[in-house]
Amino acid sequence: MVAVSGHVQRPGVYEIVNGTTTFRDLIYGQEFCGGIRNGNQLKAFVPGGGSAPWFVPDQLDLPFEGRLVGAAGSMLGSGAVMVMDHTTDIPAAALTLTRFYAHESCGKCVPCREGGTWLERILSRVVDGKGTEADLDQLLEVGAMICPGAFPHASSEELGLEAVPFPYKMTTICFVGPSAYAPVHSALTLFRAEFEAKIVKRTMIPVTAMAGGEQ
């Protein structure tokens, strides 16, 4: 059974055949979700719960098979599939998920307790239109303290990206810490332009020293 939420015609809980049913079958099949709402375009989907790295339409023909989904850069996880259409504000969607996991932290591990909160605060600033280019780099730096090394992500033909397979390394005891980072990493990797569109452009004003201390 998988639970589908988001921008499909018929969200709900569906019985699929492991290893056979594809994400395309689930999202577009008439016996399942019946396609994207209002005839909109699919932008991204989360294949296995809020902590799973995101997929884009390139991955629609993958079947529900853990090994294949892992090789493609994500996981089947809880079986909760979240669908986002082309109207989705990607940084805001990532913030919603990250905020949840930051709130869930029990506080035992520093990278999760501090890192999750940092991710939420920095991302909030960006979503509110008050972020800078340095904030985007810092999101990845904070994430690397929770999950050092390459973090899994999907391939994208449009971006010329190869998939990085699941799993990731982690500095925390449980998966809550990495779960706060997964949406940030996916969104920034696959939709960086949407973050850049929200950040404040700061121009440097050159200061010219006047000879002889003249004002």
Ligand code: SF4
């Ligand atoms: S990773 Fe798990 S154990 Fe560590 S602080 Fe977060 S919720 Fe607690």
